[in-house]
Amino acid sequence: MTIGEALTTAREHAGLSVADVSERTRIRPYLIEAIENNQFAVCGGDVYARGHIRTLAGTLGVEAEPLLVQYDNQRPHPAPTTIKEVFTAGRGRVEPRTRNWSAVMAGVLVVAVAYGGFRLASATDHRTPQRLSSSIATTVPDQGSEAASGGNSAGQGAPGQGAQGQGSQGQGAQGQGAQPGAAPGGSSEPETASKPGKQVEVKVAATNDQAWLSVTGNNGKQLFRGTLPEGKSKKFTDSKMVTLVVGNAAAVKVTVNGKDMGSLGKRGEVVRLIYRPGDPDSSG
Numbered sequence: 001m002t003i004g005e006a007l008t009t010a011r012e013h014a015g016l017s018v019a020d021v022s023e024r025t026r027i028r029p030y031l032i033e034a035i036e037n038n039q040f041a042v043c044g045g046d047v048y049a050r051g052h053i054r055t056l057a058g059t060l061g062v063e064a065e066p067l068l069v070q071y072d073n074q075r076p077h078p079a080p081t082t083i084k085e086v087f088t089a090g091r092g093r094v095e096p097r098t099r100n101w102s103a104v105m106a107g108v109l110v111v112a113v114a115y116g117g118f119r120l121a122s123a124t125d126h127r128t129p130q131r132l133s134s135s136i137a138t139t140v141p142d143q144g145s146e147a148a149s150g151g152n153s154a155g156q157g158a159p160g161q162g163a164q165g166q167g168s169q170g171q172g173a174q175g176q177g178a179q180p181g182a183a184p185g186g187s188s189e190p191e192t193a194s195k196p197g198k199q200v201e202v203k204v205a206a207t208n209d210q211a212w213l214s215v216t217g218n219n220g221k222q223l224f225r226g227t228l229p230e231g232k233s234k235k236f237t238d239s240k241m242v243t244l245v246v247g248n249a250a251a252v253k254v255t256v257n258g259k260d261m262g263s264l265g266k267r268g269e270v271v272r273l274i275y276r277p278g279d280p281d282s283s284g
Contacts, residue, residue: 003053003067004038010060011036025055030214030245030272032056033225039212039247042270044106046075117274198277202242203255205233209267212247228252244273256280 001009011021022029034042035052043049050068057064204213206228215224217238224234230251236242246252249265256275265271 002038003070004036006062006067007053007056007060008036010057010062014060016060021056021059025059027052027055033214034212034245034247037212037226040071041268042212042245042247045102048103048106113272120274120276199237199239200242200275200277200279201235201237201257202244202275203233203235204228204244204246205253205255206230206251207253209248209251211251213252214245216243217241240276242275244275246271246273 011018018029018032021027021032025032031042031052034040035049035056040049043052050071053067053071054064056062057067202215204215208230210227210230212227213224213234215222215234215236217223217236218240221238223236223238223242228234244254246254246264247270248267249269249271250263250267252264254261254264254273256279257277259280261280264273
């Protein structure tokens with residue numbers, strides 16, 4: 001039994017969901033899903049992978065040491081050097097550990113993705129209120145002038161045809177008065193109707209290798225989780241948002257709303273992307 005299978009079996013036996021384990025361990029749900037699928041590259045290095053395995057095993061009541069031994073045996077490089085080995089190898093000859101740079105780069109990537117998602121969400125949330133306020137500003141004065149003009153027309157039109165002529169002039173003045181109120185922002189109704197709600201459509205194809213995927217929709221709804229074999233493709237749609245995590249960026253081709261997004265990254269690189277209706281932005 002693999003490490004991922006052992007942890008998945010223990011979680012299901014305990015009656016816990018991925019979200020429950022994430023809340024108890026503070027490990028992100030997509031990392032737990034990747035570990036259960038034996039995709040340890042998502043963790044950002046051996047130190048983090050071993051730490052996550054130990055934490056998950058302790059939470060689920062599984063002995064951690066056999067799983068860590070199994071992890072070390074299946075890795076292409078030896079286990080991390082201990083502090084004792086560093087000092088016994090020779091005084092003042094501590095080799096630089098480039099593995100820390102991997103952790104730094106992973107942290108920078110997470111911050112960049114979070115900041116980009118925040119900026120995109122902020123830009124989307126602020127456009128609609130501005131249009132609504134513009135609509136209110138242009139339509140309310142028109143209704144007031146129409147009611148006032150209608151009352152003057154009715155009062156002046158009762159005595160006779162002469163009054164009707166004046167009432168007609170009042171209506172003509174009403175038509176001229178409505179135009180200045182509508183001129184600055186235009187009619188709000190055609191603007192709302194010209195931009196109907198759309199769905200975001202994301203197509204993922206494994207072109208030259210298999211790739212692990214985690215796809216969620218709005219409110220964290222799980223659309224797909226697992227390995228996409230080489231030569232296969234899947235299409236996902238949602239009314240508001242599709243979040244895509246790819247465990248092998250160079251192996252997949254992604255098309256968003258009919259547009260090819262090009263290369264997502266290097267072989268073995270983990271990327272996390274968010275797409276909404278209207279993406280990709282026409283401005284590039």
